[in-house]
Amino acid sequence: MKYTSTASDAFAKYLQDKREADGPKDTAAGTLLRCSDAQNCLRQRGFAAAKFPEVHSIDTNTLLAFSLGTSMHELLQESISNSYDMESEAVVDLSATGVSLSGSADGVVEIDGETRLLEIKTMSSYPYRLAKESGMPKRQHVAQAALYAMGFPEVTKLWIVYLAKESGFRGHKAGEMLEFVIDLDEQIIDGYTPREIAEQELEHFRSVQKDLSEDMLPDAVVFDDDGADMLIEKPPAYGAAKGQWQCRFCRYQSICEAVGPTEVTLDAARTHAEWLTHEGETV
DSSP states (O other): OOOOOHHHHHHHHHHHHHHHHHOSOOOTTSOSEEGGGTTSOHHHHHHHHTTOOOOSOOOHHHHHHHHHHHHHHHHHHHHHHHHSEEEEEEEEEOGGGTSOEEEEEEEEEEETTEEEEEEEEEEOHHHHHHHHHHTOOOHHHHHHHHHHHTTOTTOOEEEEEEEESSOOTTSOOTTOEEEEEEETTSOOBTTBOHHHHHHHHHHHHHHHHHHHHTTEEOOOEEEOTTSOEEEOSSOOOTTOSSSOHHHHTOTTHHHHHHHOSSSEEHHHHHHHHHHHHHTTOOO
């Protein structure tokens, strides 16, 4: 008997080749920015909108987790669609606000005489446990769903569903769900309503759009779970064990670190991106 890596090598190659073949996903309505980036680092949004190359690759385990999450997400979305009157993948275009921003909501659902905006999130064990213990959805997810709701005047409530991708050592099982039904005018996080959180987030997107229109890269600003902003002056390395998590998982991290946290032109950032790519920095 011998141990080989034949199957795992083939699997890794398939997942990496599939990601490369699929390429970057276009925004739902061909806009500059996407609603699903709500509360992400401002600079990361700028990198994506300006179509910078990703200089860090995603490892096989993470790609597999993404694939499993997508499959579970689609199963749950289909099951809800089969049970209720629902428009799936409902496209939202918020360009009328002056911000080139769009997205695709998981569903607009009619239940018990009310219209809900459905947002499904598959979660690994740790964030699912945190949500279960707190009894609250993440501000990021409320912001994303509430931005979608801006495109549907008939929507009165958000319906945020968390689906556990894996079992946890503290009791929850794979497939367990948490559901939050939230009125758009309900004060839910730090005294803010989902409508107010969406308006705040819209202004963040507006600032990214303004920077890009002036050929500038947005500053390296991240937001905590309370919505407070923080400038990242020295980002941790990609894949590091500690430090700001958005930096540790950002595929543009090396570019960001090379150019500094503020006052960077797009041309300067592209020069660094090209150098990193040509030098084989992509890992």
